[in-house]
Amino acid sequence: MEFRIPETSTNNTAHNLNCSCFFCILSETVPSVRRTRIAKYFKQMSLRNNQEHVLVLSGIWKIAMTKPNDPEFPSLGIFTCMAKLISKGVTHRSWLLRHQNxxxxxxxxxxIGSYTMTKPKFAKKAVKSSVIQPLLELLRxxxxxxxQRVALRAMGHLARHKATFEALKAYEVEIIEAATNIASTCLNKVYDxxxxxxxxxxxxYHRNLLTRGFGGFELENRKAEEWAxxxxxxxLFLLHCFACRERSLRLICKKKFLKKLCGMWGGLSNPSSPSGIGLLKTLCHTQMGRESIASLQEVVESLCHVSRSSDKRQHMAIESLVQLLTDPVTRYKVIDTAAPALADLVELRDVKGKYKVGKKIMQVLLHDFHKIKVRELSLSSERTRRRLEEVWEMKxxxxxxxxxTSVQEMREKKALSRVLKEEGSERFFGGEIEEAVVKYSEALDLCPLKLRKERMVLHGNRAQCYLLLKDAEGAISDATRALCLSGVARPHSKSLWRRSQAYDMxxxxxxxxxDCLTFMNSKGFQxxxxxxxxxxxxxxxxxxxASAQSKWYNKHPEMKELVANLGQKSRRKVKGEY
Incomplete structure (x- = not known):
């Protein structure tokens, strides 16, 4: 159970091990002498009480951060030393609260986490040095x-290496339960x-660690948000390591947790994180994961929303939906939800280094199109059938x-399509929005497929019509089609803005x-x-x-009215000062 740490330290003790000795050792020029003295220092460090241990560890931390692949410290007992220091801090509260311990x-x-980050041999040495149990204590x-944050980081590195993953087997259930609990509650925890x-x-000591002794209240808040x-x-990364090896899937695939995963972004500043969508993608590569996700309508809907957005993890959502539709066991559980969303992406070319994404989507959607069309399976809704027919007709x-079709006939269709577009624009500016939708639709039916730019504009115009008609889904659909036609490199800015408004609706x-962020980036400084x-x-x-703050307001109703009209920055400032 977590305990509160007082702000003051207790009595000083005798200097049994001076921190300056360690930095003197590092300046030793004779390699054999240096190694012997460093090994001796690591061996004795946890046995002695020295108020300057923190200065030594701070120096080692900087070395580990800048030179994580340097074998010197790992070969001389750094892992055993760190494991013992953690155990001492967890089990001896009086020692932990002394000096700056x-x-x-x-x-x-x-x-430990820094040295095990990239080198499997360092991770193996760490496991042999018994670091798992002390890290588990922090994880608890x-x-x-x-x-907990740095313990999760270290455990994640041990789990990522094939050479050390099996060492976690004895603690697998506890690790999974702890990771799912932390992922679900950590934002509320850090806020509270x-x-x-x-x-x-x-x-x-939290403030000092977050800001390294510099900065004020706002910097502390920004760093706390980053650390949370x-x-x-x-x-999520730790859970991903188990899920990709198909371990503990029953523990990970609990309905309550899968629903929460959809809201776990992973942070805009951390695109390398698997995030909630990334873990769902990993689970969709397993039979149990697909069946569990397919049974949760809101999870499938969330994947559909991300697949038609400017999220950097869009490709993960698309891949997840494709996996669900490819599996005959889950296909008809999700097709009514997934097919209408994916149908808007069949003209998507490349995304995140994956090529011909739209073609792959088309093949998956039309895999048994004739079966649906001829037999009229009751499992497919009228909307799904209509969207699949549209894809079949177009592609x-x-x-x-x-x-x-002859070149002359194609030219005639292009000219007629342009006329219909102009008529649609006349209807639009005349306030006849529904009539404008009809004209733009007729223009799209005639516009040759190779004229991507012209069709992009038509879909964008129709999306604006749907926005005015308060048809959010129609606006998202057409804006997405326009963006697929424009390409990822130079997205159609108007369609980004329209889809952003539709999602807000x-x-x-x-x-x-x-979408708003991508739209603003496309505008540059203007x-x-x-x-x-x-x-x-x-x-x-x-x-x-946001969610944690809402709960905080419920606990402090007297503050709710005070901050009701303040911005985010002022809101946090008010709570800090009062």
Missing amino acids: IYIPYYAAHI GKISWVE DFVGLKKTERLK SQLQCWS VERVKREKV KGLARESLM MPYYAARFFNRQMNSTWLF
């Missing part, structure tokens, strides 16, 4: 969330234990027809924010004022601690 478990776990929350507290209530995101990211029938703030205001509103809605 409260920092020691954090630095020790961080050092024996000290605080700050130590740090962000939501007044300046005077925050633990001093990392805490969730490392939890199969029209392709065949246009191959045998549906209450999907995150998807709306991602950011429209209306976009900046919209962006700020979505940022407040999607703030990492």
Whole structure:
């Protein structure tokens, strides 16, 4: 159980081991003497009480961060030393609260994680040095969330290496349960234990670790937000290591946790994190994972939303849906939800280094199209059938027809399509929105498939019509088609903005924010004022601690009215000062 750490330290002890000795050892020029003295120092460090241990660990931490592949310290007993220091901090509270020893478990776990990050042989040496049990103690929350973060990081590195993954087998159930719990609750935990507290209530050593002794209240908040995101990211990464080896799937695939995964972003600043979508993608490569996800409508819907957004993990959502549709066991459980969304992506070319994505989607969607069309399976809704027929007509029938159509006839169709587009625009500016939709649809039916730019504009115009008609789904569908035609490198900015508005209309703030961000990036320094205001509103809605803050307000109703009209920055400042 976590305990509260007082701000002051206890009595000083005799200097049995001077920190300056360690830095003198590092300056030793004779290699054999240096190695012998370093090994001796590591062996004795955990046995002695020295108020300057933290300075030594801080120095080792910097070395481990800058030279994680240097074999010197790992070969001389650094892992055994760090494991013993963590165990001492967890089991001997009086020692932990003496001098600045409260920092020691954090630095020790961080050092273990840094040296095991890329080198499997270092990870094997760490496991042989018995680091797992001390890291588990931190993972259990024996000290605080700050130590949990670095413990998860170290455990994740041990789990990623094939050579050391099996060493975690004895603790598998506890690790999975701890990681799922931390991933689900860490944002509330960090908010309640740090962000939501007044300046005077925050633990001093947490503040020092977050800002390295520099910066004020706002910097502490920014770093706490970053660390909370990392805490969730490392939890998901650890679970990913087990899921990709198809281990403990029953524990990971609990319905309550799978539903929460959809909201676990992984942080905008950390695109390398598997995030919630990334873990769902990994699970979709397993039979149990596919069946579990297919039974949860809201999870499939979330995958559909991300697949049609500007999220950097769009390709993960697409891949997950393709896996669900490829499996005959799960295909008809998800087709009514997935097919309409994926049908908008059949003209997508490349995304995240994957080529001909749209073609792959088309093949999966039309895999048993004739079966659905002829037998009229009751498992497929009318909407699904209609969307599949549209895909078949465009990607199969029209392709065949246009191959045998003369050049003159194609020119005539292009000219007529342009006329219909102009008529649609006249209807639009005349306020006849529904009539404009009809004209744009007729123009799309005639416009040759190879005229991608012209069709992009038509889909974009129709998306604007659907926005005015309050048809959010129609606007998302057409805006997505326009963006697929424009390409990822130079996305159609108007369609980004329209889809962002449509997602906002549906209450999907995150998807709306991602499109808004991409739209603003496309504008460069000429950011429209209306976009900046919209962006700020979505940022407040999607703030990492938005849910935790709402719970905080429920506990402190007297503050709710005070901060009701304040911005995000001012809101946090008010809580810090009062």
